[in-house]
Amino acid sequence: MCGIIGYIGQQQAVPILIGGLKKLEYRGYDSSGIGIINGKIIVRKTNGKIQNLQDLIQTHPVPSSTIGISHTRWATHGAPNKINAHPHSDNTGKITLVHNGIIENYEILKKELQSKGHKFESETDTEVIVHLISEYYKNDLLDAVRKAIKKLKGAFALGVICADHPELLVTARIGSPLIIGIGKNENFIASDVPAILEHTRKIIYLKDGELACLYKDKVDIFTFEGKSVKPKIDEVTFSIEAVQKQGFDHFMLKEVHEQPDVLQKMIGFRLKKGEVVLEGLNLTEKQLQSIKNITIVACGTAYHAGMVGKYIIEHLSGRPVNIDVSSEFRYRDPIVDKHTLLLAISQSGETADTLAAVREAKNKGAKVVSVCNVIGSSLARESDGVLYTHAGPEIGVASTKAYTAQVMMLYLFAIKLASIYKKVSEKELKAIISKLKQIPQAYKQILDHKENIATMAKANSHFGCFLFLGRNINYPTALEGALKLKEISYIPAEGYAAGEMKHGPIALIDEYRAVVCVAVQSETYDKMVSNIQEIRSRKGKVIAVATEGDQTIQDHAEHVVFVPKTHPLLTPLLAVIPLQLIAYYISVQRGCDVDQPRNLAKSVTVE
Numbered sequence: 001m002c003g004i005i006g007y008i009g010q011q012q013a014v015p016i017l018i019g020g021l022k023k024l025e026y027r028g029y030d031s032s033g034i035g036i037i038n039g040k041i042i043v044r045k046t047n048g049k050i051q052n053l054q055d056l057i058q059t060h061p062v063p064s065s066t067i068g069i070s071h072t073r074w075a076t077h078g079a080p081n082k083i084n085a086h087p088h089s090d091n092t093g094k095i096t097l098v099h100n101g102i103i104e105n106y107e108i109l110k111k112e113l114q115s116k117g118h119k120f121e122s123e124t125d126t127e128v129i130v131h132l133i134s135e136y137y138k139n140d141l142l143d144a145v146r147k148a149i150k151k152l153k154g155a156f157a158l159g160v161i162c163a164d165h166p167e168l169l170v171t172a173r174i175g176s177p178l179i180i181g182i183g184k185n186e187n188f189i190a191s192d193v194p195a196i197l198e199h200t201r202k203i204i205y206l207k208d209g210e211l212a213c214l215y216k217d218k219v220d221i222f223t224f225e226g227k228s229v230k231p232k233i234d235e236v237t238f239s240i241e242a243v244q245k246q247g248f249d250h251f252m253l254k255e256v257h258e259q260p261d262v263l264q265k266m267i268g269f270r271l272k273k274g275e276v277v278l279e280g281l282n283l284t285e286k287q288l289q290s291i292k293n294i295t296i297v298a299c300g301t302a303y304h305a306g307m308v309g310k311y312i313i314e315h316l317s318g319r320p321v322n323i324d325v326s327s328e329f330r331y332r333d334p335i336v337d338k339h340t341l342l343l344a345i346s347q348s349g350e351t352a353d354t355l356a357a358v359r360e361a362k363n364k365g366a367k368v369v370s371v372c373n374v375i376g377s378s379l380a381r382e383s384d385g386v387l388y389t390h391a392g393p394e395i396g397v398a399s400t401k402a403y404t405a406q407v408m409m410l411y412l413f414a415i416k417l418a419s420i421y422k423k424v425s426e427k428e429l430k431a432i433i434s435k436l437k438q439i440p441q442a443y444k445q446i447l448d449h450k451e452n453i454a455t456m457a458k459a460n461s462h463f464g465c466f467l468f469l470g471r472n473i474n475y476p477t478a479l480e481g482a483l484k485l486k487e488i489s490y491i492p493a494e495g496y497a498a499g500e501m502k503h504g505p506i507a508l509i510d511e512y513r514a515v516v517c518v519a520v521q522s523e524t525y526d527k528m529v530s531n532i533q534e535i536r537s538r539k540g541k542v543i544a545v546a547t548e549g550d551q552t553i554q555d556h557a558e559h560v561v562f563v564p565k566t567h568p569l570l571t572p573l574l575a576v577i578p579l580q581l582i583a584y585y586i587s588v589q590r591g592c593d594v595d596q597p598r599n600l601a602k603s604v605t606v607e
């Protein structure tokens with residue numbers, strides 16, 4: 001996934017392009033570049049973070065210009081280096097462009113273009129696009145872009161400029177996000193809102209199959225077929241601060257601390273007088289009753305949220321729930337039909353594998369409801385219903401508030417189904433709802449002890465390998481804790497169902513391993529204590545997450561982090577917070593790049 005920005009107006013373009021790129025670094029940051037027009041196309045690009053591009057422009061200044069495009073890259077085709085960085089230009093040097101997405105048929109197009117004399121510099125799929133536009137260019141940039149994109153297979157969001165037309169910036173999208181910012185005598189394109197929020201709050205979410213011509217004083221939008229489109233201009237509500245760190249050292253820590261408010265908002269918005277209000281579900285009770293089975297698809301952290309969802313939906317609704325990682329689901333010819341409800345969970349709503357899984361399920365007749373955080377995302381638009389988590393922008397690559405918001409949404413969804421299928425008693429439902437309302441306060445209590453967690457985490461940051469164990473509804477919690485740690489500290493960490501230890505993993509245990517055990521009050525608590533004893537007898541170091549008031553756990557574990565008591569079914573919402581913090585503080589102690597871990601990007605929009 002990459003980040004693109006474009007500007008046309010009356011201000012100097014470069015500061016706007018660089019400032020916006022910095023707010024898109026979470027989308028990818030292995031190389032970056034800018035392109036402007038000053039009589040001709042001038043490009044500066046380099047590998048590494050955006051600071052390197054800023055330094056390059058300092059030492060190799062570009063002349064003034066009021067039009068430009070820029071790009072921060074997460075490599076898909078071609079190594080992360082200067083040659084492969086965007087923008088890419090044609091051989092005439094008149095046309096340059098930036099691209100977010102993946103062109104699946106680029107090799108064949110490249111061969112055709114090379115046979116016509118086009119010389120390629122890079123290994124990227126993107127460079128094919130600018131040579132294709134050049135091939136069709138007869139002094140009409142829009143026409144050339146339209147003809148070129150018709151030849152492309154795959155996903156793209158483009159920003160294109162041409163030295164012959166310094167008054168025009170052309171953009172187009174399919175399969176990758178692209179917004180247009182409407183300013184006063186200036187207009188913008190960007191992959192995501194934070195990049196241009198300081199300049200305008202008036203946003204057009206360009207739709208798949210649309211392209212646009214941006215001039216400084218107007219924007220014309222068309223379909224790929226050339227039909228004019230009347231744009232819908234949205235007003236963005238969240239503040240610039242929402243995308244700043246607000247005094248925290250990292251976006252991730254800020255987002256961990258936002259969780260109480262996020263969940264409080266969700267409860268306030270979606271629990272009215274004990275009734276769940278799933279605005280956006282877009283399915284009637286009758287349609288919900290006709291569902292015979294539910295299938296959940298997601299990736300990474302979203303998948304772990306889905307696993308909690310499986311437990312709780314089956315328990316409260318009695319409907320069978322399948323779950324699969326999107327990248328497997330899409331290729332296994334899944335058994336899905338018109339009686340299936342597909343729940344797609346995705347913070348970004350742009351994850352390529354989850355989008356593909358949804359398309360596969362829709363082709364087989366399933367109804368699709370997505371749990372999304374990014375409004376207007378591709379997944380949201382391709383679903384029959386969308387449950388927005390409204391967690392606000394999540395900038396840290398490691399997902400935290402999006403995860404707990406997804407889990408909360410799945411609890412609310414399960415309660416909704418329970419009220420329809422009458423699988424559990426009113427009394428139990430009421431008990432769950434009343435405890436659910438106390439979760440935000442419980443979060444604050446856990447966060448009040450973050451310094452103790454920090455001290456303990458740092459004291460254990462030397463371990464070269466971690467296991468995370470959980471049982472039943474907290475097995476997904478263990479998986480999520482392991483993913484958090486490995487992705488931001490680069491320490492090998494595996495999550496296991498604790499009952500699996502005897503079937504192999506216990507061979508790993510010695511004094512060099514740390515084992516994090518989710519040992520909250522539950523019907524499997526005693527089994528977890530036995531696991532802890534087996535680990536300790538083999539000199540493994542145990543960090544336990546337990547329920548306040550537990551008088552025995554400290555006899556078994558070296559370190560204990562307590563979470564407030566709640567309904568056993570709700571413990572995943574609480575137990576994950578200490579695991580987020582443990583991962584965070586170990587990563588900081590190891591000097592890792594918490595918000596932008598190596599090799600990762602915030603949303604994987606390519607396969």
Ligand code: AGP
Pocket residue numbers: 299300301302345346347348349350351354397398399400484487601602603604
């Ligand atoms: C989360 O910490 C990871 N960075 C990653 O696993 C993420 O959850 C996954 O890529 C899914 O992203 P999505 O929710 O935007 O689809």
